Amino acid sequence: MATDGPGDFREHLLEAATGVLERFPRELRPEIYALSFRIWRVEHDDRRPYVAIGYNTESQYEAERNEGDPGEARWNYACWLLYGFEMLGNCPEDPVGSALYAEEVRRLGLWFDGDGDDAELDAKRDLLGLHFADACIRLAQDLHAGGRIEKVLGQPLPVVVFDMYCPGWEVEATQAANPPELIEEFLAWQRAAEEA
Numbered sequence: 051m052a053t054d055g056p057g058d059f060r061e062h063l064l065e066a067a068t069g070v071l072e073r074f075p076r077e078l079r080p081e082i083y084a085l086s087f088r089i090w091r092v093e094h095d096d097r098r099p100y101v102a103i104g105y106n107t108e109s110q111y112e113a114e115r116n117e118g119d120p121g122e123a124r125w126n127y128a129c130w131l132l133y134g135f136e137m138l139g140n141c142p143e144d145p146v147g148s149a150l151y152a153e154e155v156r157r158l159g160l161w162f163d164g165d166g167d168d169a170e171l172d173a174k175r176d177l178l179g180l181h182f183a184d185a186c187i188r189l190a191q192d193l194h195a196g197g198r199i200e201k202v203l204g205q206p207l208p209v210v211v212f213d214m215y216c217p218g219w220e221v222e223a224t225q226a227a228n229p230p231e232l233i234e235e236f237l238a239w240q241r242a243a244e245e246a
Contacts, residue, residue, distance in 0.1 A: 082203060085103065098141060111124050194232075
């Protein structure tokens with residue numbers, strides 16, 4: 051696997067995410083039909099991004115769906131289990147990831163300390179957001195490529211990548227993160243939602 055340089059953040063995410071999957075409750079694993087990568091920021095600080103790695107279950111879907119539901123409860127993350135999941139990135143819960151992330155973005159020239167004009171800071175915030183979004187998409191790709199999801203959870207599962215700051219982006223991100231055959235149902239629901 052290619053690395054991103056000294057103290058590789060990408061490798062850390064892959065190994066740590068595999069550990070997260072291994073800690074999913076065994077009794078729920080047969081019910082899990084999709085994984086979720088929820089991107090957020092500590093105290094809304096763009097320099098402190100993290101991904102909460104979770105899942106949705108058939109039971110949650112059944113509890114949320116209604117009679118006329120064309121897949122909304124199954125694929126719209128607003129209906130999913132969202133909280134209580136482990137977080138990786140530049141957050142207190144991941145001290146190793148925090149150090150590696152800060153080192154990487156400093157090396158790339160993306161870090162800022164709050165000094166500079168508004169346009170410059172906005173550009174750096176945007177670049178940090180793109181960098182972390184890309185890291186999360188690559189993480190899903192790496193988990194698929196190494197067969198880690200299937201090994202731990204018993205089958206390949208789609209990873210829905212989303213950021214509540216970027217509504218609608220989850221379609222592009224989820225397509226980039228997964229083999230096409232795993233997201234056919236997700237994309238069919240998206241198309242139906244757009245046509246409605």
